[in-house]
Amino acid sequence: MIKNIIFDFGAVLIPLDEHKTWESFRKLGALDSLKDQKKLFHKYETGGIETADFLKKLQPHFFRKKIFPGDLAKAWNAMLYTALPGEIIDSLKKWKRDYRLFLLSNTNDLHISEIKSVAGPYDYGMFVQQFEKVYYSYEIGKRKPSPDIFKMVLEDNDLEAEETFYVDDGKKNTSTAKKLGIHTWHFDPLEDSIHDLDKVLSAHHS
Template sequence: MNSVTNTSLLKNLIFDLGDVIIPIDLTAPVRNFAMLANLPEDEVWAVWKQHGLINQYETGLVDDAAFRDHVRRLLKNDTETSDRWADEVIDTAWNTVLLDLPVERIERIKELKQNYRLFLLSNTSPIHIRRVNYILTSLNQPTLEELFERVFYSYDVRLAKPSPEIYQHVLTEAGIVPEETAFFDDNAANIQGAAALGIQAVQVQPPLTILDYLKDV
């Protein structure tokens, strides 16, 4: 679905984070870890996929420390100095996925709080959320937890989009119903997952941004 088709019943808005609120570059962390490890990018991609590390981290199966240790074990050469793979170095490389945050998107979301209940639903990791909140506060904006009535992070709920269970979890926990709810996400599979439950699911597709989809809301 490319727009909200029924605004008359609309009471609740659920937002994805990456490429909806903050632009992202999914290839950037791989490029940076490849440089750190002195490996080809495709080899790093293969390691990620083989071990399912990102999914484990984003669904809370491993914590920050275990994620960093896994990265070191998979990519670090035993002869390299530990400083090169310090926690902050790994965190910085991991956070290169996050691009500049357009403040006007935050301002529009703040306006919408006057008329709608607002929620955030993101497949993400604690390192990313801490960085996004740092970016927001440095721009004199509220944190994600202050901006939204409730935030639902995959690593907290131990579920990930597009699993139907994560959408049902949000509906149940927030006490909202699908027909009064719109969901904005950039991923087609995530949109289909939400739409299957009756949520008005809107795919945010470049060159349009969330601001274009919120004009009539």
């Protein structure tokens, strides 16, 4: 029986379009080498580098010699193209009555600051209040799909894997969770709706 739900954030609870960020970078004159900076992105999303240093390290991967940090930050945040959907908070309130809810996200300081700014303190506060605990990769120094991050959530909260359901749009992430015995939903943002969660859960309960 499912008692706990762990949610991914981007593309599951809030729309996300990474192409918008790459298009914004391209308009600023990004070089092809920017897409090869996965180690830098990983370091930023695990809290290994501060935002100012991260933006500074992006600079050499553009044609122009000087781009304002604010412009780089705006481009980095372009994938967050809409506010936190209000109906998501209502749905979370409903699910919270029957399940223990957790949020587990690969994210970074710039993105969370942007989400807070666009949503406003009240809506963002209401959103995070629906979760028993929130896990942001840049705050805990771990990033999906590492098994350690899933084990941390389970152990921190005394969760049984077989009683836990995980929703994520990343195939590698759901595969790792599944190997640990967690029930999963590999969410497709183009075809699935998080509001179908009740139907998906009922299949696991039956």
